[in-house]
Amino acid sequence: MLLELKNIKKYFPVKKGFLGRGQTFVRAVDGVDLAIQEGENVSLVGESGCGKTTLARSILRLMPLDGGQIIFKGEDLSRLSGRRIIPYRKHMQMVFQDPFSSLDPRFTVRRLLQEALTLEKEQYKTKGSQEERAAYLLSAVQLKGDMLSRYPHEFSGGERQRVAIARALMLNPQLLILDEAVSSLDVIVQKQIIHLLGDLQRQFRLTYLFISHNLKIIRKISHKIAVMYQGKIVELAPTEEIFNNPLHPYTRELLSAAVEYKAIAREEAILISDHSRLIDKGNGHFVLSE
């Protein structure tokens, strides 16, 4: 098992009332369990605001958890504090949602990539070896080597996202989290990047946690799909199983929106009670129910 999430919780306080009386919380992530095998791509889908980004950032410990465990290769990362988490960071990297804000505009691509080697200073001691690594990864994401001395504003969205992918791969991670990595790109570029991700997976033995609000674009790349709704995973199944046999009403709604490009009217509001849990329906298919 590469990564195991157990009952991950992340609540955000909502400012309310005088002196914090009547404090309420947004349950952005509310008790998520998920297991990712090596080489088995998992996709996390759900409408925006359902907590996907929050979950991804919690996994990388970019924000403190409110509960749960993150077990990476048998090591519980959720217990590690500040400094001790740092050596583990290189195993899990992330490509962010917005290619226009994930690359610092003041840095050339060369600096952006070399900065990512901070944790591997031992291995890449000389400027030359860092430069070599940067150039190697640029070619791996099919960008030309002469782009090293350019600034991010000289790139298109797709190219920036390739740079971001190259940067995430600098440390040779095992798990790559892609948070809506292609959502802001146009359809053709989306296809190219998805294709590139397939190549990179073979080349670097990666495992992807692919986050998207669009079921269609993840069909090719994922082995398993987890459908998220209001901070909870409502259905988890192998990809084809989700497409062919969706069990949860929210999944059906999502599918009809993605495949037929129309929203079906909700017959009744989808209610999720606090007592519901994932029930095994066979074939690795889990659905949230009472």
Place this chain on the structure above:
Amino acid sequence: MSADKKHLSEFQIALRNFKKNRLACLGVVILGLLYVAVIFAEFLSPYSYKNENRNYSYCPPTVIQFFDENRLVWPYVYGRQLEFNAYHGRIYTIDKTQKYPLRFFAPGDTYQWLGFLPGRRHLIGVSEPGRFYLLGADSRGRDVFSRLLYGGRISLSIGLIGVCISFTIGLIVGGVAGYYGGRVDDILMRICEMFMMVPGFYLLLALRSAVPDNFNSVQVYFAIVVILSFIGWAGLARIIRGMCLSLREREYVLAARTFGLSDRKIITGHILPHTVSYSIFAVMLSIPGYILGESALSLIGLGIQDPFASWGNMLSDAMSIVRIKFAPWILLPGFFIFVTVICFNVIGDALRDCLDPLLKSEVKG
């Protein structure tokens, strides 16, 4: 590395627009000249700041003569004759029998250039007993032009050093408060507010009164710098903190954290550089405050003490309307303060204009 030259960051591109603002360029040239002039004050000034001659109190500016009996000759100046009128007022008349040719690299008062390089040559001068007052003399017969140069050194450097100190404090405090947020932020911001609550000039006076009065001139100088920076940092810290609060949510900051970069490296590498587009013109616009602050202190006699010169304490001579009428050139320090302040403001405004688009995208996302 030569390929780097072709590629400019957005910041560099924005800064290129600065050159298109003629007025601001003029400001840069004027300030440049002023700073060069005060750096070489010892050499450029005909006299030392404390070279006095009471016989020439409020002596009017010396006119350089180029013609002698309608022939072009080596420039020279006439001597002066002092007489008193019926009301014991001083009247200087030109004594055409005495001629003193101008001398370049003339030996004069000895000095230590910037405190270490000894010398006694002055760019221009006349031999004793002639006196050369390019911009007139003050009450004690000291050369106003020389004192303007020496005084400018104090006034102009106080602005720069003060701004450096308070911006360092402001950036660090604002950066830390904005990046960490929470309790740290609360404490630091309350401290800032304490400084901002007290009106600047009263705080200035209060802090000045806390400085021991047996300080020598150098100590007083640094005391003033420290006092002025003490007042200036809080406003900047608050603004930087606000910017950092929004900058730390940037995805490149999160990305940097996934690489395991230390907080210090993130703050100095990814957060504070983005406040530069604000800081750079805020610096320009706040330097006048330091210059005016020093001038105000010195004007009322709490700053730089005679015989040392600063534009402010030179102006204290000009606090009587009778004297201004009799010797208008003693207002010149005020003119230099005015020009300097205007220059910094024009440059600051021009920088703001060209960095504004960048600033908007950096702060609002």
